[in-house]
Amino acid sequence: MKKKFWLVTVAAMTAIALGMGGTMALFSDSATGQSDFIAGTLCIQAERNDGEAVPGPMFYVTPQQGETPLGIPGQYPTGLWAPGDEHQRTLTVSNPASCSSMNAWLESVEASLQAGSDADLADKLYVEITTPQLGVEKKVAEGWLSDFLSGPVAMSYPDGSRIPLYLTSNRHLKFNVLFDITADNSFQGKELVVDFTVHAIQMDNNP
Amino acid sequence: MLAKRISMSLLAIAMVSLVVSASSFALFSAQSGNANNTFTAGTVTLGTPMTDFATVNNIAPGDSGSKSYSIEYTGSLDAWIGLDVSTSGDLMTCDGGGRFATSLTDGVNTFSGNANDQVVGVYAQGQVLNLTLNWGLDLNAGNDCQGDGATVSLMVKAVQHRNNINGAGTGPISWS
Numbered sequence: 001m002k003k004k005f006w007l008v009t010v011a012a013m014t015a016i017a018l019g020m021g022g023t024m025a026l027f028s029d030s031a032t033g034q035s036d037f038i039a040g041t042l043c044i045q046a047e048r049n050d051g052e053a054v055p056g057p058m059f060y061v062t063p064q065q066g067e068t069p070l071g072i073p074g075q076y077p078t079g080l081w082a083p084g085d086e087h088q089r090t091l092t093v094s095n096p097a098s099c100s101s102m103n104a105w106l107e108s109v110e111a112s113l114q115a116g117s118d119a120d121l122a123d124k125l126y127v128e129i130t131t132p133q134l135g136v137e138k139k140v141a142e143g144w145l146s147d148f149l150s151g152p153v154a155m156s157y158p159d160g161s162r163i164p165l166y167l168t169s170n171r172h173l174k175f176n177v178l179f180d181i182t183a184d185n186s187f188q189g190k191e192l193v194v195d196f197t198v199h200a201i202q203m204d205n206n207p
Numbered sequence: 208m209l210a211k212r213i214s215m216s217l218l219a220i221a222m223v224s225l226v227v228s229a230s231s232f233a234l235f236s237a238q239s240g241n242a243n244n245t246f247t248a249g250t251v252t253l254g255t256p257m258t259d260f261a262t263v264n265n266i267a268p269g270d271s272g273s274k275s276y277s278i279e280y281t282g283s284l285d286a287w288i289g290l291d292v293s294t295s296g297d298l299m300t301c302d303g304g305g306r307f308a309t310s311l312t313d314g315v316n317t318f319s320g321n322a323n324d325q326v327v328g329v330y331a332q333g334q335v336l337n338l339t340l341n342w343g344l345d346l347n348a349g350n351d352c353q354g355d356g357a358t359v360s361l362m363v364k365a366v367q368h369r370n371n372i373n374g375a376g377t378g379p380i381s382w383s
Contacts (some may be wrong), residue, residue, distance in 0.1 A: 046240055057242060059246060102235065182313070189249070189250045190248045191246065193245050195241070
């Protein structure tokens with residue numbers, strides 16, 4: 001009977017202690033595993049690069065047409081084009097870590113025509129694009145400007161290999177434009193304005 | 208019930224296939240460019256003649272004179288200016304020929320009265336070509352020349368200078 005009394009007393013005290021905020025110290029532990037999946041980004045940037053202020057067009061007839069948004073005139077105007085004229089300008093394409101996180105292939109170049117342009121002049125302007133391969137300048141795309149206006153013109157080295165643009169690197173694309181010597185008088189005074197666009201695609205998992 | 212399960216399975220397979228098919232083309236890409244590239248062709252043009260040759264009547268043996276001709280080069284590209292000149296008519300051949308003589312000059316050079324593709328020089332926009340046609344009928348011209356006439360035909364032409372220079376640098380490779 002006495003034993004039963006003590007058991008009831010201990011149980012009652014324990015219940016009171018817990019009710020008053022007492023703790024029972026049980027050993028425990030836990031761990032969480034977190035997996036984050038963040039898609040990378042690919043972005044490229046392009047600027048003319050013939051030693052003059054940027055941004056601005058590569059090809060322009062007058063210094064005013066080639067000026068930057070801050071009003072710095074272009075230094076290398078082509079002047080008016082005559083049949084047989086040929087001019088080369090450089091576009092440097094970069095793959096900056098500030099907005100990109102992966103290597104890329106340069107895939108193609110296309111052009112778009114601005115309103116009011118004489119589109120038929122594009123049939124007489126031949127475009128060649130070159131870029132170095134192992135230190136040697138190689139032709140990677142060519143065609144009449146009208147071909148570039150029709151859609152992207154693929155770029156690849158003469159051996160068929162693709163053109164890399166590694167993360168944080170840049171690449172010089174030289175645009176050589178020739179005004180066909182056979183252009184007749186119907187092309188006199190004609191003008192066109194085009195925007196060139198370079199396309200790139202991820203290199204990883206895309207041999 | 209079985210048919211429903213089969214159709215659900217087929218639908219699921221179809222959806223998976225669609226996802227796999229679509230994802231195989233979804234590669235990250237980017238683009239950048241260069242805007243406002245301007246290409247403007249120049250021009251090669253001649254203005255309206257400012258003065259013109261005119262008819263001379265009642266020429267007598269011993270008469271001589273001159274007529275002037277001027278034209279402005281208005282093209283935006285520098286150009287070769289050239290002359291095609293021809294002379295015809297009975298007055299050129301009467302009394303044995305050579306009684307009526309002409310010469311054409313720009314003040315510096317003298318040009319043939321019967322030759323094409325004669326180079327005057329390289330002209331820039333706004334420059335004016337002034338030509339003078341000198342003529343004379345020999346005082347010894349006989350009656351065979353009475354009533355005869357002669358016509359001097361002159362064509363001034365221009366062609367682009369750049370990318371069109373002959374090996375000697377004296378004229379164009381081609382006039383057209």
